[in-house]
Amino acid sequence: MARFLMTAMPFTGHVLPLCAVAQALVARGHDVRFYTGGAFRARVEASGAVHVPWRDAPDFDENDLRATFPRLEGRKGLRQVFLNLEDVMIDTAPAQVADLQAEWDREPWDALVTDDTSIGAALFADRSGCPRATIAVLPLNLTSRQGPPSGMGLRPGRTPLTKARDAALRGIAPLAMRPLTKPIVRARVAVGLPPATLTFEQTVLSPQRILASGSPSLDFARTDRPAHLDFVGLLAAPPATAPTDLPRWWGDLDGRTVVHVTQGTQNIDPTDLIRPALEALAGRDVLMVVATGVRGRNELPFPVPANARVAGFLPYDALLPRTDVVITNGGWGGTLTALSHGIPLVIAGGDLDKPEIAARVAWAGAGVDLRTGTPTAARVAAGFERALTDRTMRDAAARVAAELSSLGGAPRAAELLEGFAARAGR
Structure with a gap:
């Protein structure tokens, strides 16, 4: 010992x-x-x-x-x-x-x-x-x-x-x-x-x-x-044997194209990324699942569209296997977790190490680098469309997932x- x-x-x-x-x-x-x-x-x-x-x-x-x-x-x-x-x-x-x-x-x-x-x-x-x-x-x-x-x-x-x-x-x-x-x-x-x-x-x-x-x-x-x-x-850590504390709206994910939106836990002003993401995808046939980054803060300070659900933190072990695209500010832990599931990313990396992370993911072909931490709704929408429809990007994310698993x-x-x-x- x-x-x-x-x-x-x-x-x-x-x-x-x-x-x-x-x-x-x-x-x-x-x-x-x-x-x-x-x-x-x-x-x-x-x-x-x-x-x-x-x-x-x-x-x-x-x-x-x-x-x-x-x-x-x-x-x-x-x-x-x-x-x-x-x-x-x-x-x-x-x-x-x-x-x-x-x-x-x-x-x-x-x-x-x-x-x-x-x-x-x-x-x-x-x-x-x-x-x-x-x-x-x-x-x-x-x-x-x-x-x-x-x-x-x-x-x-x-x-x-x-x-x-x-x-x-x-x-x-x-x-x-x-x-x-x-x-x-x-x-x-x-x-x-x-x-x-x-x-x-x-x-x-x-x-x-x-x-x-x-x-x-x-x-x-x-x-x-x-x-x-x-x-x-x-x-x-190893995943929990069964998800706990799922939000009451969890069943809404069934049969939907799921987009997870997060600004991590640092610099979490929701107007930077969450708001333009909600505006970009409002009315589309997708379900946005938003994490505020603060446990217990399950609401946003502005109206959310009908196709969005909000929570402070979310159980990634349960969420990511059901997620098609992640829109994120590019925190390293969340980025690696999403990539470990082969999910393509849209990254709005504005400060600290986030621009570096966005550049690395884009270089690997596994995501879109929006090159700003405060994108417009139009820019988020364009990045989302590419991440959702570009087969080469999804294949690259899968390759990164396999590499991460092998290590x-x-x-x-x-x-x-x-x-x-x-x-x-x-």
Whole structure:
């Protein structure tokens, strides 16, 4: 039996994939603790892991970041990306280190397993020397000699001109991330580490072991990835034996073309995507099933057409096998889940990592990239028509589904982490 301490920033899309891996590790007989925010205690305990709460670190509500991080008020786009990274990920790191040190002093572990935004866990590993593996729950942001830099929402060039563009962007990408250098140095010094001009990527991604959610085809099929990296597909817990808490209108899905519409759990202003999607498909012979992204929020602040049904969260294990097209803002977890069912996507990726995800899915041929987070109804309608009727797109989604399935998911991740911990203990 190995002892694992898992950490994830307290966001649904970060915690749930690691909970799936925690459950698989517990099933293999390992001792698992999980350090994350208090809102996820029940989720962690359901996996069989022991919840370790944020204490010194400022626990926060992912649906109201501005309450804890006021500089995020009114921010979107690139400015939001940098403020998220600095205020939420980096500046909370010293307090995370304090929490982890207290837990380590209480009972050490054999291996630390972190998500790819847990700066605090990375700094603790650097300070303590404990073995660390990273699970990338976001699109893999690893430097490559191929294609454009990750995060720019660009597809790899296919012509001499666009290939030259990619090379030039790779050259200047480190300069673009320089605003984060000082905050990272500040966090390192605060926990007693020497200053080092490391990028965010170099800080959070383990040089020992990386497990990446997704698949090679969703990473532009780059061929220069390091030997300590494995793709593990979709990280999800085994499906429930029977769906529970289905909405009263669930029977309305029978015999219909079903379109799922979601804006995920971050930046969930329903006027950005949900409203134009409802306008685009109102009156059509389809049933739109809308998730608001907030549990218990089963209504929208504007009228919905007769062919739409709304809920806060929906049981994907029951919904996606009955879904024909997904219209989404492109959250990574939801995107992978839809693709694992071979469903073509219409993606309105507006900020954070969403434009990058939209570009990757479109490059794989499995979806439509609307190239904006606030599309018009006409643009959504055109994307939907293509996703519904283009056979090549549905075939591409099926190929991605097969690839994701072949990579083993959470059970494979647990197997690889078991081997990592065993080698680290020698």
